Amino acid sequence: MRQAKLYRYSLPMDSGVILRDQKLNNREGWIVELCDSGKTALGEIAPLPGFSQESLETAGVQAQEQLELWVNQQQINIEQCVPSVAFGLSAALLELEGSLPSEGNYRAAPLCSGDPDELIPILNNMQGKKVAKIKVGLYEAIRDGMIVSLFLESIPDLTLRLDANRAWTLDKAKQFAKYISPSLRQRIAFIEEPCQSPGDSVSFAIDTGIAIAWDETLQAAVREPDFSVKHLTGVKALIIKPTLVGSVQKCIRLIEEANNHAIKVVISSSLETSVGLGQLARLSHWQVPDETPGLDTMQLFGAQLETPWPGCLLPVKTLSEQTLYWQSHGHATA
Ligand SMILES: [Mg+2]
Secondary structure, three states: OOEEEEEEEEEEEOOOOEEOOEEOOEEEEEEEEEEEOOEEEEEEEOOOOOOOOOOHHHHHHHHHHHHHHHHOOOOOOHHHOOHHHHHHHHHHHHHHHOOOOOOOOOOOOOEOOOOHHHHHHHHHOOOOOEEEEEEOOOOOHHHHHHHHHHHHHHOOOEEEEEEOOOOEOHHHHHHHHHOOOOOOHHHEEEEEOOEOOHHHHHHHHHHHOOOEEEOHHHHHHOOOOOOOHHHOOOOOEEEEOHHHHOOHHHHHHHHHHHHHOOOEEEEEOOOOOHHHHHHHHHHHHHHOOOOOOEOOOHHHEOOEEOOOOOOOOOOEEOHHHOEEEEEOOOOOOO
């Protein structure tokens, strides 16, 4: 007999988490719980304010409709759901079938700001290749260029991922590049969205030889019905955020298409709780085994939910402490 529950959670965030100019005090979302033949599986549906097009309420209504169909052994249509619902339901169903492998990639590219000396001990403890992340575009482009150059010069086996979040004009982006000598540029694995317009970002990549990655551009492009990776030329990597993209199956198709075009993929979070984040770590290990995912967002929370993230010391809230919003009544199968 199939049974389902839909919880609405609210978890405190660390103070100072700001999303698109809005302070985020609490992360809110839905957890679906599926039960069938003695097995239980969870999935997280968490539209990200300012990034997802659907609201929390819309996602909840749609999730409940799909769960009612599922409980009654009727056809559900995940691909027609909004992205957050498609991701959460597909993850729960894969989990229930045992198709989502249990091993996860919990490694992170440490975020660094000022001082290479602080980064060196962290990198020395890392297994595999040394990769760190720097947010650029918040201060002067020239300053960013000097800092990136300093890190690359002081740590010869370091690879950097940079994220500019579309902060620069093409001119500013070129000022940044001017401070990084061409011999260091290939150790920039990629810079996400250097320019306000994707066309300028491509020009930047061609002019400077610095690899770029699509994040915002990809999340917008996948909403188009005729979307294909081949429209996203000129990039080294795609940042896939499943909560903004859709079902696990859709993400896997995207990864395969990217691989066919020699484009790397980094699985990245949309501030999911430890429930969704753990499934993303497993998806990443399963489908993109060689790339460190972008899932180092647990420290932005004040608490974890139900399934702890390895090594995380935040308190773990249980699902039973959250609001049980809906549950199926149970129907015997024929
Ligand atoms: Mg980004």
